[in-house]
Amino acid sequence: MQQFLVRAIKILIYTSFFVPLLVLPKSFIFPFIVPKIVVFRAIVTAMAGCYGLLLLSNYKKFAPPKTLVLLGVSLFMASFTISTFTGVDSYHSFWDNHERMLGLFTILHYFIYFVIVSVTFKTWSDWKTTLQIFLLAGTAVMVIGVMQVGNPQLLLNQGSPRVASTLGNSIYVGGYGLFLFFVALLLSLKERNTVWRVVEIICAVFAILGMFYSGTRGSFLGWMVGLTLLLALYSIFLKEHRRIRHALWGIGGLVLVAFFFLYFNRHSPFVQNIPTVGRVLSTSIESVKNSPRYLAWGSAVNSWKERPVFGWGPNNFFYAYNQHYNPRVLEFGYGETWFDNAHNIIMNTLSVQGLFGVVSYLLIYIFGAIMLVRGYRRGFLNREIFIVGLAFLVSHLVQNITVFENPTSYLYFMFWLAMIASLSKPKSEVIETISRPITTPAWVSMTVTVFIIIFVFDIQPARANMTTINALRAIRTDPTRSVPLIKEAFALSTPHIDDIRSDLSIQILPLVSGYYQKIGLQKSTELLEMLEEALNKNIDLHPRDIRVYLTLNQLYSVWLTITNDTLYLLKSEAIAEESLRHSPRRQQIIYSLATIKLQLGKNAEAVKLLEGTLQDDPKIAEGYLRLSVAYNIAGQPDRALSTLEAVKQDAFTMTPDEDKTWNEIMAALLAAKIK
Template sequence: MLFKAAKFFLYAAVFAIVIVSTATLFPFIVGKYAWFRAMVDLALVCFFAGLLVDWDNGRHYITRLKQVWRSPVFIAVTVFAAVFVLAGFFGVRPSFSFWSNFERGEGGVQILHLYAFFVLLATLFREDKDWRKMFWLSMVAASLMILYGVLVGFGGHIGSWGTMGVKFGIPGFRFQGSFGNSEYVPGYLAFMLFFASYLLLGAKRGWRSPQSIGIIVLMFLFVIFSIMSGTRGGFLGLMAGALTALAYIGFYKKHWRKWLILGAVLALVAVALLVEFREFQLLQKIPGVSSILRLRLNEQDLADLTTRFEVWDIAVQGWKERPLFGWGPENFRYLYERHYEIQYFSPESGFGRWFDRAHSTVFDYLSQIGLLGLVSYLAVFVTLGLLLLKKKWHEAAKANEKRMILQGLFVGILVTYLVQGTVLFDALALYLPLFTLFAFALYYFPPGAPGASQSEPTGQIKPSPITTLVSIFGILLAALALYFGSLLPYLKAKSYIGAERQLVNVRTVDDFGALFDASFNLYSPVGDEEIAKFLGSNVYSMIQNQPEDVARDLAAYVEGRMLKDDLHHLMTLGHIYKSLWVRFGDEAAYLKAEEYYQKAHEIGANLPLPIYALFDLYGTNHDKDNIERMGTIILEKWPQDEETHKVLDRIVVQ
């Protein structure tokens, strides 16, 4: 019963992608990772408890675990997870690398949960029916993800589910589903297409059965909504994966080759025609076809691509400083702040936006977990690819047509993921099906010969002392992970939104402090930094129309909560105190604004925002010496800045 419960929680974990937690910060993220981690932790508790009280079944699973952990795939995934976590401890902020934050929900704790998910799947899912159920439920989750986007698109909702997102018909519409980000839709649905193919090829009632027709309909919908996401990288990944799968199948089926080649050529011609005639209004009205039409780059697309190249270069420069283990997971923004290059800023175009990711799995892993991390990550895919080169799987593909097709699709999904990952960083929407695929590979490509029976478990009548100790420790560790990794972050994220919604009832600064103190004082390993950041931005807006005493007290309250070594926090404090100085003429506020801007400048010497903030502050105070000093710094870095030239020229004239 306990092992069945563990399977239940693993099945439930795939529904994380459906959750949109409207009561928390980052509603498209916090609820998802809290649910996923909780389900994995509960599955771990049930699994370890099963080893203690149901050894008759438990010994079979221990035997299975001993079999799979010798697999090169299992070893490769284990090494990647270990290096990922280890890189965090060698990074610039180990705690942040491990716990991450609300906005991303990744870090070491997430990788450990994904690894536990992988190990449990590989251990508990020993039969075809287990995987078929997992794939069916994954497709149900994908359908609900799509349903969410459709509800939002038409302005409908079920309770609070479906109240956040983009509506159909708005300019530049791109389908997001329940992800809140269109970039992840095609990658996730590509995995669903593979899972659906496995179910379809294994259908026992033929392709005309209601079940098979249902699968085909779902596959059609997955393709349609992938296109509607308007994600160019995802579309290129799907194309590359499909062509790879066709090439693999054509290698084995010579009499299919001409038809496969014809189909591939027709598909490429169709795409080329769509791109060539993209100006036709009829084509432009088709939702999501922009991902195809954008394959021919316009000026804006080239600018976006240039930005990616710039961020990748910054990632490489940061990696050179810390080559083996990188800066640590989740620490890209610190690398970005310190290694920003002056040539990437244009005074005419403005700064743009901050980057906390390199927006490429390759450059993200290289910069954050170093060369060892990137090599261990790529080694997983090399190991999976080498599986198919083994003689036994080569012979199996020749002997079984359906297996040959599925092996081709397996290669195709790996290529799809890797290609789209060149311009996208990983998140739970991709990690979840990816680690599912890793575990499935251990079932579909077992260490023994195809069809070989599993070895019998040992004849122990009860668990060994080591197994007992490990199980007890595992239960305690999973319970702690559930509390600290899921429950506390969720409650913390919820508490801040709850406090914001109560602002209408606040009458005094003391009321304000008491309201947000409750959120700050709720312990969680993550959250204080982001809550302070959001509150700081809100306070900056609030003080614009408050009396002097209230504005000062609000500024003092949030100042006590902000981090003095965080560039974002320092800039916000600088803005707050500059506003107080401009409104009320307080010299102390001016000095604080200068202090915080200067600290931000010291962190990111080449970042334009602190430099221009100081230049503007001195300009507002008519401080000629400092205006000239900062103006000279600006022109040394960006001599094309005409406005700064004009300001300095006026000073000379005066």
Template sequence: MGGLFLFALIFGFSSREKKYRVASAGLIGGVLLLVIGFYFLKETDFVKNNSVLGRFRDVSLSDSGNEARFIIWNMALQGFKEHPVLGWGMENFNLVFNKYYDPRLYTKEPWFDRAHNVFFDWLISAGILGLLAYLGVFASAMLALWKKRSIEFAVFGGLLGAYFFQNLFVFDQLISYILFFSVLAFIHMFGASEKKQPIKFAPAAAMALTAFIAIIFVFVFYAVNIKAYFENRTLIEALKFASQGPDKISDVFEKFKKAIAYNSIGTREAREQVAQLVTQIAGRDDIPQELKMEIAKYAISELKKQLEISPTDTRYHLFLAVVYNAVGDFGNARASIQKALEYSPKKQQIKLELIQSYYLEKNFDKAIELMQGIIGETPNYPAARANLILIAIVAGMDELADKEITELAKQAVFEDDDLKRWANAYASRKRFDRVVQLYEELSKRYPADTQTSINLAAAYVELGEKNKAVEVLKTAISKTPAFKTQGEQFIQQILGN
């Protein structure tokens, strides 16, 4: 719509014939009428129920997504001030994001590699000189169109204007680059003067040059495309195997090692996936301890290699800490966390991993102290308060847990997973009265969920209230007939023992 408006505006001002100027004015008026009409009709069911119009209707500067953009732009501005002339280098926005991280982003994606604004991206990647060069591309294209003063000027001027405006809120991708450079190529062809001049090549020299280029192409194609293809295919196979059960973990590990051995563009991702595999299998008893330790040692080795390449990348210091925590090496975990905090001092995710280290070590006082610090920085961070409640329950600090539960209830509805985690923590302390309270809440939310009913009944049994346990199971059978056989077996077991 904006491109159409700009096309009409440019065409109207650049056209020398009155009929074209009148047509342009009519088009501008039509666009304005559409916008005004949309404003007055935006609350109608037609607009609300239309997937495209509905998105326009929901556009708001106060939207959480746009609010996050404004925060990230401010972070980018801080990074630009640090390196204003040449920037931080290509693909290094993550360094700025980590260093100037704003804790208000706790609900968003923890790892941004773009500013969601092309102009800020260029300021970070190449500084003011890079941004001026980028803007110069637009300026030279518009200048070439201006010299012709034809309909093409209006058409492509409108396209470039719309693209320019879009870049205020997004980052470029392959498809947008293809379209952008296609437009630039047409503008160049449209504005360039043709000069025919024969190219003289000796046949032997031409053959030699062709052969040389072909050889270089083969090597580059293998290094850039073929290796990347096989590495990514192997990585996908590993991820598929990972979902097929514990007997496939050894195969998954071998696939990861094979993928990393290609040493191509997917190596970073493969190393991250190995680290995540360590955390996924750390607490499982159905996987041999020797295999778990072998995978962990390999993950640590690969993450250290990655840190040799990217020593200032917070992400890999954190991944290394996660692996160390998973195998109980809390000293090295904290050393990695401290390194991560040097490059990203305000990131809650790093501090949460430090808390996890103390929690796993059963140093609950330190874990609670650090968690209260995070809540002090971001009082409206429900996940942090939910984790504080869990630690307090495990530590036997029921008064603190009750206080924080009351505070959390003022901020948000309790998450299902949090209720289950708290119930498990209370169960580990034989506080089945609290387990009953939590599963009664879950039962209200999901009255037809048989597993919730089973857990609630089990808690009643532990309290010695068998009649209530039987009543819960009978209610579950009435709501889920398919549960009848299993439910009656549970009832017989309860009454028999």
């Protein structure tokens, strides 16, 4: 029976390697994330059920050995858990949203996955087979990515020059390619079978192509650092083989010469058109400092100072960023003003998990490196596993300085750590222990428990997501006839009901606004009342989420248009003021609130708000345009004119729409002055 359970666990682990290939665009919102997460969690739950029975049968034989890597991962899990319940939004930290789905509940599955994988495979022979399956599954992802180069519309890539394959994000593809390269390298270095070695080399080529075509600078930088470490270590370990060492130095020298050649020609079309390389060489310290991400890192540090030990809570960077929003970020456009992640694993972890989180995260790498060094010195693993194992750890950490973990990266990172934990420890002596038979009640209880967990936490959320996408399709076809489907979606029992409320509200509001005359007052009111209730429930659940406030503000604006009832203007004012508490310097909120104040005749308050935005950042042309209008409404036409002229005098870069608005305001002011 034990052999059956172990075999079942192995099959489930092999199956998990194909999860990154899952994409169901017609069935799910966020089709690149949701199906992957629910299937992976179901796989791990089934693995945990089998493993639980093995522990009941013989705990000493199957209990995870105490290793430094296990300690490091456990400390990180402890940090994640503590920060979840001490943060500013425990619900969001625990479940996250449909776009990421990396809350504590999912991260616990990755932790369980790490533990079970580390005790399932014991010898290099086991790990070799497992690595080969993982490599083949991952290469399929890379092949699809390469296909997108020739067909940029393939698999919802929307014509992007950077490939996203089945992962939905080019950053994820770059990181996955980095991992697969080191897997292929390790296997090929230890391979004795010529056919397999050829296959592994081909897979390495596709991994490199996938990484390059993803255009991910962090992955390329991590790859270069990893290769440098690899060459350095081999040159040290092969000191008795002069020819090989000289060859390695020669390779290193050629790479260095190539780097300088490309760097000094980085502005040429040839270099700019090399995937990833052009982007990397065009990056400078100055360009980094003058970027939205750099400002987000500053917000991360400032938010950490407010909650230094345990942070704001996992997945709550959005709240921290808003509270410590830097107005300068609007200089890069509205699309760059929203960050739910710092795009730097250290900064992000510092903000959301505090100092404890950063230390525990870094300890994973430190303990992994220590185990590799000890394992090599004591003869538990050979040179190739030590060098390649360490090189990937360093590469992964370096690339994460510019990106963040994702469902696929957690999969392969936990897998790699499990391999280090398994191979770097001494082979345990075979101790004869008595195994207890697994009783029928134990089988039944475990099976029922596994089924209930999968049904409640994976199948139900998947069904809810599918119901929501059906409701969205119905809304676009006929908003009035979709009311029953909307009500059904709002009544669903799922941890992600907050996402469903927000997604449907965002889709419905523009339709009501554009077609309320066709829909009719009664149906429009019914829809708006339903949305108002849903959004208020989200505010109760996430009182810091300014996106909900902005959506509710939009709802009251639509209601005001339909009814001309100033009650909704007052409600909008209250909502805007509350959202401003959670992001005091965000221009988008201030502009909205100032407009409402002007409509209510509170001109002085509106002027004060808009003047404040220019004190925060005097380089935003829109701020001058809005302030000019406010001055004019407040009966100060001269100040309105001088404010408008300041935009041209300071040579602001305006969008075509802003330039058009400037001309319209100027014409109106001059016409009023002539009169």
